[in-house]
Amino acid sequence: MIVVENIYKQFGGNKVLNDVSFTFEQGKTNLIIGESGSGKTTLLKILIGLHELDSGNIIYDGRVFNQMKLKEKRQIRQEIGMLFQGGALFDYMTVEENIMFPLTMFTDQSTEEKLDRVNFCLKRVNLENKNELLPAELSGGMLKRVAIARAISMNPRYLLCDEPNSGLDPKTAILIDNLIKEITEEYNITTIVNTHDMNSVMQIGEKIAFIYEGSIWWEGNKEELINSNNMELNEFVFASELFKRLKKS
Amino acid sequence: MIKSLKNLGDYFIMMKKVMSKPEKYSMFFRQLKLEIHKIGLDSVGIVIIISFFIGAVITIQQYLNIEDPLIPKYLIGLVTRDALILEFSPTMIGLILAGKIGSNISSEIGTMRVTEQIDALEIMGINSASFLVLPKIIASIISFPILIILSVSIGIIGGLFGGQSVGVLTSDFIQGLQYEFIPFYVSYSIIKTVVFAFLITSVSSYFGYHTQGGAINVGISSTKAVVYSSIFILIFNFILTDLILS
Ligand SMILES: Nc1ncnc2c1ncn2[C@@H]1O[C@H](COP(=O)(O)OP(=O)(O)O)[C@@H](O)[C@H]1O
Ligand SMILES: [Mg+2]
Numbered sequence: 001m002i003v004v005e006n007i008y009k010q011f012g013g014n015k016v017l018n019d020v021s022f023t024f025e026q027g028k029t030n031l032i033i034g035e036s037g038s039g040k041t042t043l044l045k046i047l048i049g050l051h052e053l054d055s056g057n058i059i060y061d062g063r064v065f066n067q068m069k070l071k072e073k074r075q076i077r078q079e080i081g082m083l084f085q086g087g088a089l090f091d092y093m094t095v096e097e098n099i100m101f102p103l104t105m106f107t108d109q110s111t112e113e114k115l116d117r118v119n120f121c122l123k124r125v126n127l128e129n130k131n132e133l134l135p136a137e138l139s140g141g142m143l144k145r146v147a148i149a150r151a152i153s154m155n156p157r158y159l160l161c162d163e164p165n166s167g168l169d170p171k172t173a174i175l176i177d178n179l180i181k182e183i184t185e186e187y188n189i190t191t192i193v194n195t196h197d198m199n200s201v202m203q204i205g206e207k208i209a210f211i212y213e214g215s216i217w218w219e220g221n222k223e224e225l226i227n228s229n230n231m232e233l234n235e236f237v238f239a240s241e242l243f244k245r246l247k248k249s
Numbered sequence: 250m251i252k253s254l255k256n257l258g259d260y261f262i263m264m265k266k267v268m269s270k271p272e273k274y275s276m277f278f279r280q281l282k283l284e285i286h287k288i289g290l291d292s293v294g295i296v297i298i299i300s301f302f303i304g305a306v307i308t309i310q311q312y313l314n315i316e317d318p319l320i321p322k323y324l325i326g327l328v329t330r331d332a333l334i335l336e337f338s339p340t341m342i343g344l345i346l347a348g349k350i351g352s353n354i355s356s357e358i359g360t361m362r363v364t365e366q367i368d369a370l371e372i373m374g375i376n377s378a379s380f381l382v383l384p385k386i387i388a389s390i391i392s393f394p395i396l397i398i399l400s401v402s403i404g405i406i407g408g409l410f411g412g413q414s415v416g417v418l419t420s421d422f423i424q425g426l427q428y429e430f431i432p433f434y435v436s437y438s439i440i441k442t443v444v445f446a447f448l449i450t451s452v453s454s455y456f457g458y459h460t461q462g463g464a465i466n467v468g469i470s471s472t473k474a475v476v477y478s479s480i481f482i483l484i485f486n487f488i489l490t491d492l493i494l495s
Contacts, residue, residue, distance in 0.1 A: 015452050048372045050371060050372065073361075073374075074374035074375075075374065076374075077371070077372050077373065078373065078374040080372060082369065084365040084368065086364055086365060088365040088366050088368065088369040089366075089369075090361075090366055090369075091364075091366070104273065104275070104276055105272060105273050105276060105373065105375060106273075106373075175376075194320055210360075
């Protein structure tokens with residue numbers, strides 16, 4: 001479980017987050033939705049300390065992250081798997097080396113043990129025998145799957161995903177969404193997914209936070225979302241014809 | 250002015266992060282090997298070509314300048330040797346490597362920054378500055394002196410060829426090479442080289458590491474890296490020459 005309390009953040013004079021409080025539950029895929037530029041990425045980066053927050057608290061299962069020294073923060077970070085928007089694979093390393101990298105840095109496993117783990121993770125994301133490829137040789141969907149494999153290689157307690165299916169075709173996007181949801185339930189981890197894609201929301205949204213004007217404007221599950229009368233939320237959700245029709249029916 | 254002070258401050262903050270113990274030595278040595286390859290081995294070709302021709306040109310110019318028959322011809326060898334050791338090899342090769350290696354380092358790290366690879370390192374709990382920059386600095390400190398010694402040697406061979414083409418006797422040239430050799434000049438040259446190596450890699454890493462935005466900014470950072478590395482080389486060349494030789 002990750003709890004955020006009264007998070008404030010501005011860049012220069014640009015107030016991005018204004019008093020954000022939310023509880024991200026364990027074993028669930030928690031979604032943060034909102035327009036581009038609404039502060040979703042900023043919130044994720046604040047959660048892991050890549051941006052400093054102006055005020056507020058971030059609590060990982062009772063541990064107050066923002067009061068920690070860098071060394072302790074690094075300890076927590078090793079429990080976090082993160083999926084970046086572009087994958088952020090190391091482009092001079094092969095698929096295998098990418099997934100093995102955290103294991104090499106933080107465990108004393110033998111090469112064999114590490115290889116076992118790499119192959120297990122690759123199998124989990126349905127990418128067996130792609131060990132020797134370089135990131136430049138992968139399709140968008142494969143890239144994301146390798147990034148997921150790397151994110152889960154250390155058995156994380158928390159999984160943070162920034163727009164995991166941006167730039168993917170709808171079918172691949174659903175595949176990635178489902179994969180994230182399955183992994184979350186399988187390992188009972190706390191997962192946070194940023195998205196502005198309503199398909200994902202309907203696919204995997206168990207607990208949803210809608211960011212608007214820098215704060216959590218609305219929260220609920222996907223059924224509540226469909227039936228909500230919140231005007232700003234409806235404007236965001238029912239922007240497309242498809243979802244307007246869905247609401248009518 | 251305020252901006253450059255801020256840059257300088259950020260540079261020292263980064264260097265403080267860089268100068269920390271590697272998290273995993275096996276990984277560090279792997280990176281170091283890669284960097285020695287990229288920074289050292291891959292520069293051998295350009296160093297050989299440039300040094301050979303410059304050595305030849307220095308010798309020919311010395312020959313043409315010495316018209317007075319009373320000045321012994323072996324001085325040509327001596328002047329070529331000292332010019333190479335004192336100035337040409339460390340400083341000029343330093344400037345050329347600033348162009349080649351500086352832009353390389355800065356665009357590599359800059360790309361990692363804008364594609365969030367540095368964020369990925371950080372969130373794994375890795376000190377990204379140290380992980381990326383320290384192997385480069387150490388690799389350059391190891392490689393540069395070797396490149397400079399290579400440069401002096403090839404420059405002298407170039408001088409021999411250049412001298413022959415205008416009629417300098419090989420025996421005169423070699424006598425000059427051996428005449429009044431001051432070993433301290435070599436130490437001085439190596440000291441300069443090590444300082445330049447540190448400047449090029451750290452300054453270029455700084456500009457790469459602090460790239461903001463997208464691909465265009467990677468290009469801008471890499472230009473800045475080359476310009477500032479070169480300026481710092483010239484400034485420190487002046488300071489070191491003043492401090493050590495005078
Ligand atoms: N490093 C930064 N420096 C300055 N402003 C930033 C930075 N990162 C994000 N912002 C600003 O914060 C706002 C929210 O951005 P972001 O969190 O990326 O939105 P989203 O991920 O929801 O699309 C935007 O107005 C953006 O310009
Ligand atoms: Mg974003």
